[in-house]
Amino acid sequence: MSVRWETLELHTARPFGIARWTHTSYPRTFVTFEQEGVTGRGEAAPNAFYGETAGTVAAVLPLLAPALTDPWDWDGLHARMAALMPFHHPSVKCALEMAAVEWAACSAGVPVGRLLGLSPAPLPESSFTVGLGELEDMRREAREAAARGHGVLKVKLGTAQDERIVEALREEAPAAALRVDANAAWTRPQARRMLGVLDAARVELVEQPLAAGDLEGHAGLRAFSRVPLVADESLHHVSDVRALAGAFDGVNLKLAKLGGPLQALAALRLARAHGLQVMMGCMIESSLGIAAAAQLAGACDWADLDGALLLGDDPFTGLEWTAGQLERPTGPGWGVQRA
Ligand SMILES: [Mg+2]
Numbered sequence: 001m002s003v004r005w006e007t008l009e010l011h012t013a014r015p016f017g018i019a020r021w022t023h024t025s026y027p028r029t030f031v032t033f034e035q036e037g038v039t040g041r042g043e044a045a046p047n048a049f050y051g052e053t054a055g056t057v058a059a060v061l062p063l064l065a066p067a068l069t070d071p072w073d074w075d076g077l078h079a080r081m082a083a084l085m086p087f088h089h090p091s092v093k094c095a096l097e098m099a100a101v102e103w104a105a106c107s108a109g110v111p112v113g114r115l116l117g118l119s120p121a122p123l124p125e126s127s128f129t130v131g132l133g134e135l136e137d138m139r140r141e142a143r144e145a146a147a148r149g150h151g152v153l154k155v156k157l158g159t160a161q162d163e164r165i166v167e168a169l170r171e172e173a174p175a176a177a178l179r180v181d182a183n184a185a186w187t188r189p190q191a192r193r194m195l196g197v198l199d200a201a202r203v204e205l206v207e208q209p210l211a212a213g214d215l216e217g218h219a220g221l222r223a224f225s226r227v228p229l230v231a232d233e234s235l236h237h238v239s240d241v242r243a244l245a246g247a248f249d250g251v252n253l254k255l256a257k258l259g260g261p262l263q264a265l266a267a268l269r270l271a272r273a274h275g276l277q278v279m280m281g282c283m284i285e286s287s288l289g290i291a292a293a294a295q296l297a298g299a300c301d302w303a304d305l306d307g308a309l310l311l312g313d314d315p316f317t318g319l320e321w322t323a324g325q326l327e328r329p330t331g332p333g334w335g336v337q338r339a
Contacts, residue, residue: 001035003065003099007054010286013312014141017132019158019185020049026284027054029061029091030315033068033099040071040103041334042095043292045256045283045307050236052091060089068096071103074262088237090259097260098292102333109332113295116265121298126305126324127154127179130169138165139172146173149323152204153178154304158185163197170201179304181207184233188217195225205302207252207279208232218247230279230302238263241270250277252304254293256285261292268299282307287316291334294319294326315339 007029015024029044044061046052067080077100081093105115113120128150130141142153153176155169162182170178180203186194191209198206205228210217212233222229228249235244235251238258244251251271253264264280271278280297282290287308297303305326308314318336320327329335 001033001069003031003033003068003096005029005031005061005065005095007058008315010284010315011312012284012310014310015131015133016284016310018156018181019132019183022132023284027057028286028289029054029057029095030286030288031061031065031095031099033071033096033103035071035103036107038103038107040099040101040106041288042098042102042260043256043285043289044091044095045285045289046091047257047283049233050088050090050257052089056089057092060085060092061095064089064092064096068100071100074100088259090236090263091256094255094258094260094263097262098255098334101261106333111295111328111330111335112261112292112333113298113328116295118265118296119298120328123294123297123305123326123328124300124303125152126303126326127152127177128306128309128324129153129304130155132156132159135161135164135168139168142169142172146176151176152324155180157182157194162194166197166201166203177204178202179204179207181232182209184208184211186210188214188220191217191221195221195227198227199225203227205230205250208234215243215247222247222249228277230277232281235267238267238270241267241276242274245274245276248276250279250301252279252281253296253300254281254283255289256283261296264293264296268296277301279304281305284310286311287314287319287336288334290326291316291319291329291336294328295334297326298328
C-alpha cells in the first residue's frame with residue numbers, strides 16, 4: 001500500500017479574473033493511492049478563499065495521508081482525518097477521498113457513479129465562464145464561445161461597470177442562457193439594483209451576490225428577486241446547507257471546497273431535502289477533478305464544469321466535450337487518464 005503525490009503548476013489558456021483576483025496559473029496536487037495492483041487518484045485544488053494555498057496543501061497532506069489505510073472504509077477515513085486535523089483543509093481531504101473512492105470503483109471495475117448508485121442521466125449543459133477583463137475582451141470571449149456552440153455562459157462580476165458587462169454579453173450572445181457570479185463582491189444596495197438589471201437581461205441565476213456571512217442580506221434579496229440566488233462562497237461545509245435554505249434558491253457544490261465527492265453527495269442530498277436547487281461546480285482544475293464532479297452532476301439542475309476547459313496544459317485526457325455538453329466517462333473509476 002502506498003500514497004504518493006506530486007504538485008504541478010497548471011496554466012490557463014488566458015489570464016482568468018474574478019472580483020478578488022486575476023491568475024494565470026494554479027498549483028494543483030495529484031494524489032495516487034495504490035494497493036493490490038489497483039490505483040485510486042485524487043486532486044487537491046486549493047482556494048485561498050477557503051483558507052488553503054499550495055503551502056498549506058504541502059504541509060497538511062503528509063499529516064492526513066496516513067488516514068487512508070483501508071480504501072473501502074470511507075467513514076473511517078473521515079473520522080481519522082478529523083482526528084488528525086480539526087481544520088477543514090477541504091482540498092486535501094477531497095484528494096484523499098477521491099483516491100479512496102476511485103480505488104474502490106476500479107477494484108469493482110465500474111465508474112464511481114455506478115459504485116455510488118448515482119443518476120446515469122445525461123449531464124446538464126455546463127456553462128462556459130467569461131472571466132473579468134477589458135470589456136472588449138469579454139465581448140470577444142462571449143462571442144467566440146457562442147460561436148463554438150456554448151449555449152450557457154457564466155460571467156464574473158463585481159466591478160464598477162457590471163451593468164455594461166451584462167448588457168454587452170447579452171448583446172453578443174442573445175440566444176445563450178446567461179448566468180452571473182458576483183463572487184460576494186456586491187453591497188446590499190448594489191445587489192438590489194443589479195437584480196433589476198439581471199432580470200431585464202433574462203439572466204438565469206446569480207451566484208453569491210453578497211458577502212459569504214450575510215445570510216440575512218441574501219434572504220432580503222431573495223424575497224423580491226425574480227432571478228434565483230445560488231450560494232457558493234456561503235457554502236464550505238455540508239453542515240452549512242441547512243442554514244442556506246431560507247436565504248438562497250440553490251447551492252453550488254464543489255468537491256474541492258466541501259472535502260470530496262462523498263461530502264458533495266451528502267450536501268446534494270441535504271440540499272434536496274431542504275428544497276434547494278443544485279449546481280455542480282468546480283475550481284480551475286484538471287480533467288481529473290472535473291471527471292469526479294461529472295460523476296455526480298447527472299443528479300444536479302445546473303453544471304458549471306468548465307475548469308479544465310480554461311487550461312492550456314491539462315495533464316489528464318479522456319473527457320468528451322461537445323461545446324458545453326460533457327459526457328460522463330464510462331470507464332472504471334473517474335474514467336480519465338494521465339496525458
Ligand atoms: Mg461562484
